[in-house]
Amino acid sequence: MQTPEEYEITERVNALVKGLKKRRGYTKKDISQKLGIGLTTFNDYLNGVSSFKLGTLIKFAALCKLTLPDILDDTLEAKKLYSEDLADRANAGKNTLDFLAFILIIPAATSALATQWLFFFLHLLLVVYSRKDLNCMVVNVVFLLVYLLADLFTLSWHEYIYPNYNGLIQNTTAFGFPLLTNCLLMYFIKNRMQLSVWLSKGRNKEVLEPNKLDAPVYIVLVSLVFADSIAILENILRNLEHFGIDEEFARQFWKVQYIYDNYEYVKVFLMALVIILLFIGTRIRQRQLRLALGESGLGMNT
Template sequence: MNSLKNLILLAIIFGAIGATYLYSDLILLPFFILLLLLMATFNKDEFNFTYLIKVIIAFTIVESLLGLTIFKLITHKPGFIQNSIIFTSHLIIDILIAYFISNRKSICLKYIKNISIETKKEIFEKSLLDAPLLGVYLLFCIVDTLALLENLLRHLDKIGFPAEAASKFSDFQFLYNNYEYIKYALLSLVLLLFISLFIRKATSGSQLLHRR
């Protein structure tokens, strides 16, 4: 429990630093991808470990491409429309990542051809990262959904509500103002979960060598 608390605390710190001093997905997301790639390279024989990394990297790249393309094309749209598109896109991506994590076994067995018996055994083994990663991406989904709802409340007049009634919610912008901090904190937590397991595997391997 203490180790989990420490990971969460570190994630919050790294997320705050990232959002404050490196306020750009073009800096943080490539760095995030690079570290995951390095860990996947050193653990290429760990099928479940590399599967999870590949899923997260693939969708992170999609997210980055959206930021470079579609999100740039909607800058002339009203804020309500921009935020709706952006938060919905993030929500869809996070739902897909959560789906690929929670259905790891069935997806691997259905779509990956020529799987060896050893790999099949590993696929059926419970990965230490499955539950915590799924939990983090469900948090992502909750944050995205709340950000969408907040955006809707802040612009009720755009969907037909009287301006007087809508004005009561015009100051609802907690998630709008803190979305990057929360997002980078959760991304940091994802990275720290992989790093903690990576170190654990490296340490256990080193201990095994010493025993021999």
């Protein structure tokens, strides 16, 4: 049996094992082989049946690209490997800008899935708000449909991909699908007039009127695509051993996770910026329409 202090260390090791599975794709069998012990012995350690030997802990720390004190003291470096929750990462050495983003967008910080459904709901409100202006409503409807598609994908990802595949596949799909959807949105914004005419079957000239917010929204979408692309590249670098690269060489890239550690913050900030820009664009259009109606009314009176 383990002492309370040993059990606390075992809990940290269990968390790190989950982190290795997510980021490296290692199973318990893979880890036990790399530690030079049997799977039964390793499970006994993890279940508190017997205590970790010092040499095994040192090897395990090296496998995690940590030091033994990182595991014993549960340092920030260790937490970065196994922290799953956005709030945990905020406590794991995030900078001031990240912390402010977390505080400002608390409702979206609970989980990735909750964040996506929140933005879907906000886009739904924008569609309702812009219902009297086809020009803006078409744009908002497209964003709404894309976010619905993203939400359905996330549900499928949690159900089928996350439990059955290693970290390389998990992260590639998690970053790859948003990259695809953001590229589609960029294409739509760039060709908005043509697509709007097609969607409205050419029956409403409002869709041909330029929207001053198209360019800012396009720039934000480019930033989202950039963040997704860098996240995928980082994921490949962290998993070079899965591509046949020697593990000793690949290990030096295991901590390449600058975008990965800040991904939720970057995405929430940019997605919120899109909402704000679309709302401003809708407000400007509504004001222009009111002024146009007022001028036409004055013209009729004269």
